[in-house]
Amino acid sequence: MSTDNINPVNLTKLISEAIRSVAGSDYLPLHEPEFTGNESVYLEDCFQSTQVSGNGPYVRKFETAVSDFTKSNYAVATVNGTSALHIGLLVAGVLPGEEVLVPAATFAATANAIIYCGAVPHFVDSNLNTFGIDAEKLEDYLIASTEIRAGVTINKMTGRVIRAMVPVHIFGHASDMPELLAIASKFNLTIVEDAAESLGSYYGDKHTGTFSDIGCLSFNGNKIITTGGGGAILLKSAELADKARHLVNTARINEVLPYTHDQVGYNYRMPDINAAVGLAQMEQLPSKIERKRILARSYQTAFNEISQAELFMEPPKRTSNYWLQTLILQFPSEGLLEGLINELNNMGIMVRPLWKPLHLLNHFSNHPRMDLSGSLQISSRVLNLPSSPQLVEKRTK
Numbered sequence: 039m040s041t042d043n044i045n046p047v048n049l050t051k052l053i054s055e056a057i058r059s060v061a062g063s064d065y066l067p068l069h070e071p072e073f074t075g076n077e078s079v080y081l082e083d084c085f086q087s088t089q090v091s092g093n094g095p096y097v098r099k100f101e102t103a104v105s106d107f108t109k110s111n112y113a114v115a116t117v118n119g120t121s122a123l124h125i126g127l128l129v130a131g132v133l134p135g136e137e138v139l140v141p142a143a144t145f146a147a148t149a150n151a152i153i154y155c156g157a158v159p160h161f162v163d164s165n166l167n168t169f170g171i172d173a174e175k176l177e178d179y180l181i182a183s184t185e186i187r188a189g190v191t192i193n194k195m196t197g198r199v200i201r202a203m204v205p206v207h208i209f210g211h212a213s214d215m216p217e218l219l220a221i222a223s224k225f226n227l228t229i230v231e232d233a234a235e236s237l238g239s240y241y242g243d244k245h246t247g248t249f250s251d252i253g254c255l256s257f258n259g260n261k262i263i264t265t266g267g268g269g270a271i272l273l274k275s276a277e278l279a280d281k282a283r284h285l286v287n288t289a290r291i292n293e294v295l296p297y298t299h300d301q302v303g304y305n306y307r308m309p310d311i312n313a314a315v316g317l318a319q320m321e322q323l324p325s326k327i328e329r330k331r332i333l334a335r336s337y338q339t340a341f342n343e344i345s346q347a348e349l350f351m352e353p354p355k356r357t358s359n360y361w362l363q364t365l366i367l368q369f370p371s372e373g374l375l376e377g378l379i380n381e382l383n384n385m386g387i388m389v390r391p392l393w394k395p396l397h398l399l400n401h402f403s404n405h406p407r408m409d410l411s412g413s414l415q416i417s418s419r420v421l422n423l424p425s426s427p428q429l430v431e432k433r434t435k
């Protein structure tokens with residue numbers, strides 16, 4: 039094949055043709071929500087019952103559907119994924135002034151939730167094998183830069199306790215959980231999984247977000263299923279679940295007199311209206327996963343012919359939901375990615391780059407971090423392709 043000289047104009051043409059051959063000639067959004075089930079029926083039921091805010095029947099049904107699907111012991115629904123992470127970190131015992139390990143290559147919300155706890159994001163590196171935390175590199179870094187005192191890991195540079203780690207299952211591909219769990223146990227770190235993008239993704243036969251005691255989901259409009267805005271905390275123990283439920287419900291206690299609270303809580307519980315939509319969406323989840331997995335294989339075939347770009351396929355041992363389809367440029371060069379993205383967007387093909395690595399944002403630039411060359415490499419080579427399940431003819435439901 040004679041396409042090896044990287045001419046951005048040629049490459050744009052090849053990529054757009056490959057995408058169009060799979061996804062058709064219409065305007066192609068990055069990811070569109072889809073409401074083709076019982077959404078209106080359940081919403082109408084909410085309106086009739088007038089139970090629209092907290093603690094109605096749909097929140098309970100939705101939580102049960104989520105915990106049944108993920109096989110988590112408990113699920114607590116929240117107003118969004120960010121609040122789920124905030125509460126997840128609080129119940130994990132993260133205290134003000136402590137550090138939490140978080141990839142630089144993630145959405146800002148993951149680090150913001152750490153800041154909401156008064157804690158400090160400590161940025162760690164990721165690699166192109168999974169887009170998740172580079173476990174081997176992290177372990178070497180922790181050995182060199184921390185010491186364990188009285189069972190707690192201390193950052194030798196800052197003197198602060200490193201309390202927790204937040205692996206993120208990027209684009210729906212599970213991180214290296216066995217390795218990360220081993221590191222967490224060696225360094226006494228609590229793991230809170232950010233599974234916001236990975237509902238329906240597994241490592242082995244275990245659902246993402248259930249490897250540790252605490253995992254978080256998002257049901258924002260761009261995620262695999264949506265409640266408009268919403269999130270959930272997956273919890274292993276009844277004790278943690280009670281704590282989380284208490285905190286998202288303004289820390290209200292049931293006494294004879296209402297409105298008694300035993301601490302400062304949060305108004306983070308999911309409204310019943312959103313849960314009604316969520317229950318209908320959960321019923322359609324298997325069909326969405328199936329179609330996204332078909333879409334991945336179709337894109338893979340279409341990109342087989344193009345030597346400069348390769349579709350990212352699920353790493354070994356994983357079953358991914360393929361939330362966002364991802365193309366990896368084989369020979370990145372200065373400005374190539376930006377040029378491709380602009381051109382494709384101009385053609386009505388909505389593609390997007392990775393989030394700007396978080397340590398490059400002004401307000402995170404002074405936070406502790408390890409070498410982040412892997413994260414920079416990912417951000418210079420990755421673009422997400424139009425990923426709506428509607429691009430594949432519905433096989434089920």
Ligand SMILES: *Cc1c(COP(=O)(O)O)cnc(C)c1O
Pocket residue numbers: 118119120121144145147148206232234235256257258267268269
């Ligand atoms: C979407 C997302 C979140 C936050 O979820 P919201 O529901 O938008 O608050 C957190 N982390 C990651 C990796 C996400 O993609």
